[in-house]
Amino acid sequence: MISNKTPNRLIAPDVDNQHKIALIEPEKIVLKNGTQLFLFPDNSREAMRMDMVFDAGSAFQDKKLAASTTIGMLREGSKKFTAGALNMRIDYHGAYLDLQNTKDHGYLTLYCLEKSLPALLPLIQDMLTQAVFKERNFKIYNKRQMQEFQLSSQKAKHLANRLYTANLYGAESVYGQIACESDFDALTTTDLKAFYGKHFQPANTKIILSGPISQKTIHQIESWFGDIENTLLPTDFVQNTLFQPKLLFKKKSGALQSAIMMGKPVMLRTHKDYFGFLVLNTILGGYFGSRLMANIREDKGYTYGIHSMVSPMRKASGFTIASEVGTDVTKAALDEIKLELLRLIENPVKDEELRLVKNYLNGTYLRSLDGAYSQADKFRITLDLDGRMDYYARSLDAINAIGATELRDLAERYLNPDEMLTVVVGDKEVE
Numbered sequence: 001m002i003s004n005k006t007p008n009r010l011i012a013p014d015v016d017n018q019h020k021i022a023l024i025e026p027e028k029i030v031l032k033n034g035t036q037l038f039l040f041p042d043n044s045r046e047a048m049r050m051d052m053v054f055d056a057g058s059a060f061q062d063k064k065l066a067a068s069t070t071i072g073m074l075r076e077g078s079k080k081f082t083a084g085a086l087n088m089r090i091d092y093h094g095a096y097l098d099l100q101n102t103k104d105h106g107y108l109t110l111y112c113l114e115k116s117l118p119a120l121l122p123l124i125q126d127m128l129t130q131a132v133f134k135e136r137n138f139k140i141y142n143k144r145q146m147q148e149f150q151l152s153s154q155k156a157k158h159l160a161n162r163l164y165t166a167n168l169y170g171a172e173s174v175y176g177q178i179a180c181e182s183d184f185d186a187l188t189t190t191d192l193k194a195f196y197g198k199h200f201q202p203a204n205t206k207i208i209l210s211g212p213i214s215q216k217t218i219h220q221i222e223s224w225f226g227d228i229e230n231t232l233l234p235t236d237f238v239q240n241t242l243f244q245p246k247l248l249f250k251k252k253s254g255a256l257q258s259a260i261m262m263g264k265p266v267m268l269r270t271h272k273d274y275f276g277f278l279v280l281n282t283i284l285g286g287y288f289g290s291r292l293m294a295n296i297r298e299d300k301g302y303t304y305g306i307h308s309m310v311s312p313m314r315k316a317s318g319f320t321i322a323s324e325v326g327t328d329v330t331k332a333a334l335d336e337i338k339l340e341l342l343r344l345i346e347n348p349v350k351d352e353e354l355r356l357v358k359n360y361l362n363g364t365y366l367r368s369l370d371g372a373y374s375q376a377d378k379f380r381i382t383l384d385l386d387g388r389m390d391y392y393a394r395s396l397d398a399i400n401a402i403g404a405t406e407l408r409d410l411a412e413r414y415l416n417p418d419e420m421l422t423v424v425v426g427d428k429e430v431e
Contacts, residue, residue, distance in 0.1 A: 021366060021396065023389040024375050026208070029218065031226035035202040037218070038379065040210035042372035048114050048211035049373050052128075053380055056106035056199035059174040059237045059314075064183040066195040069142065071099050071106040073192065076137045079130040083137065086123055095120055103175055104314045104384065106199075114212045121224040128200055129228055133189045146184040156252045157324055160259035160425040163250055167421055168265060168318050170242030175316055202230040206383055210376035239315040241265055245418065250425040258330040258426030262337060263320035266414055269312045269385060273410055275398035277310065277319075280410050282357050283349060284308045284340060285321060289356070291340050292321065300336060302329045314384045319414070327428045334422065334430065344411040348404040361399050365392065 026038040058067040075097065077083040090097050095112035108128075112120055152158040162178045169176035207221065243265050252259075267273050278286075285292035285308030292306045306323035325333040369375055369392060382391050424430055 021369050021393060023369070023393060024372065025389050026376075026379060028387075031202075031222055033202040033226055033228055033230045035205050035207060035225055035228075035230075037207045037209065037221060038376075039213050039218075040208065040372040040376045040379070041213045042210060043212045045211045045372070046113060047111055048117060048209065048213075048217075049376060050110045050112075050117075050124075051208040051210075051376060051380060052108040052124075053206045053208070053383060054106040054108075054200055055104075055204040055235055056195070057102050057104040058177070059103050059239065060199055060235055061195060063187065063191045063195075064177060064179045065145075065187050066191045067106065067199075068101040069138075069145065069187060070133075070192045070195045070200075071101050071108075072145075073133055073138065073141055074099055074108070074127045074131055076141060077132055077134060078126040079132060080126045081123060086127070089123055090120070093119060102313075105380075107380075114214075114217070117217065118220055121220055125224045125228070131196060133192045133196070135189055138189050138192070142184055142187060146181065149179070149181065149184070156255050156257065156259035156425040157322075159250055159252065160261050160322075160423050163248060163425065164261040164263075164320070164421065164423040167246075167248060167423070168243065168263065168320075169316060170240065173240050173242060174237050175239050175241070175313065198232060199235060201232045202228050203232060203234045208376050208379060210372040237315075241316050243421070245420055247422045247430070248424070249429050250423070251427070251429070252425050253427055255425070255427045256327060257324040258327055258333075258424050258428065258430075259322075259324050260330070260333065260337075261320060261322050261423045262334075262417075262420050263308075263318060264414075264420045266310065266317050266319045268315075268317055269381075273413070274312075275395050276402045276406055276410050277414060278395075279354075279357060279361065279399055279402055280344065280407050280415070281308050281310050281319065282361060283353065283407070284344060284415075287357075287360055289360075291343070292323075292337065295340060296323065296325075296333055296336050300329075300332070302326060302333045302336070306337075327426055330424060330426060330428060331430045334424075338417040341411075341415045341417045344415055345408070348408050351404070354404060354407070358400055362396065365396055 024040050026040050029037040031037060056067055056071065061067040075083065075086050077086065093112055093116035095110060095116060098109040100107040110120065110124065166176045166178045207225065266277065282290065284290060285306060292308060296302050296306050297304065302325045303323045308321045311318045311320065321337060369378060375389065378392065379389060382388060385391060
């Protein structure tokens with residue numbers, strides 16, 4: 001029976017705090033050569049997603065730009081397929097191929113219909129075992145990348161990010177290394193081939209399948225990737241973070257805005273304070289209703305946007321506040337940022353604000369873990385931990401359990417502005 005009662009629009013609906021995530025713990029299969037395969041089945045979908053995760057991020061490179069250029073050129077041709085043939089076949093099957101690089105990993109992601117997978121796996125296998133890195137293609141690709149670098153170098157926010165990263169982790173460390181124009185000229189195809197041969201190995205590779213997965217699909221993956229010879233042991237790297245709190249200014253003549261970045265190294269994902277710090281970061285600047293947005297955008301009008309974030313990696317994590325503000329209000333904006341940090345240190349978060357932020361985070365978790373594709377994407381993060389999806393259930397439990405007193409303790413421990421690095425790039429120096 002349908003009720004004809006008109007709801008009262010002046011009364012907010014009840015808030016449901018019983019948030020439960022239906023997590024998929026993937027089946028793990030080890031191929032003949034040791035490559036690990038993880039399965040997220042969802043037969044309600046017609047399209048498949050295949051993620052290949054490589055220990056091939058920039059932290060592993062011996063020469064700057066080698067990691068990003070190597071994975072970026074995988075679709076530029078192999079022994080069996082030219083770049084044109086690769087791209088034509090991918091387009092013919094209505095598939096999508098994405099190649100990405102971070103400090104820790106290289107990623108290859110393929111979306112395709114289940115029926116197209118047998119035709120596309122030979123292409124992927126050839127890209128990963130017989131890429132050729134032709135000199136002509138490399139020069140074109142490298143020139144294009146250098147032009148993009150030169151263009152970004154005209155923007156204050158990119159200059160600030162480079163200076164900030166180098167000083168957050170240490171300019172000589174693997175996480176703090178920053179490329180310059182001369183690094184593009186120094187890079188060669190020999191460097192790419194060496195990185196490719198060392199890091200695109202079964203020992204450094206994990207495969208994640210999501211979507212309609214049949215036994216036939218598993219056999220196809222085994223056939224194309226299980227027989228690749230494993231010639232090397234897994235690789236690793238050392239990150240020696242060298243951090244010193246200070247204020248750094250870089251002149252950018254004519255800039256109408258100053259780019260501000262402020263923060264410090266913080267705990268790894270495995271640390272007991274990590275989940276609580278996520279809540280603290282959200283309150284400060286992790287969503288549109290955050291304190292930094294309310295103060296510096298809505299109240300003061302110094303910027304169009306300001307945010308804070310936690311950037312966890314395998315061997316280090318960074319906490320960062322970032323914004324672009326008017327040149328004349330740069331000093332005032334920095335003062336307000338420090339004021340918001342001190343407010344969190346000195347005053348407990350009120351129950352209403354904490355409840356709002358917890359509900360926001362619960363909704364974010366539920367949305368980001370909706371469906372097999374999304375969970376497969378989030379599973380990639382857990383590969384550097386224990387490889388279990390219940391990481392997210394434990395995270396949500398910790399977020400919902402934390403109180404105002406614990407948040408204030410975390411703020412005292414991690415948000416002292418005098419212990420942070422501040423980088424400003426703009427036309428007007430600040431003291």
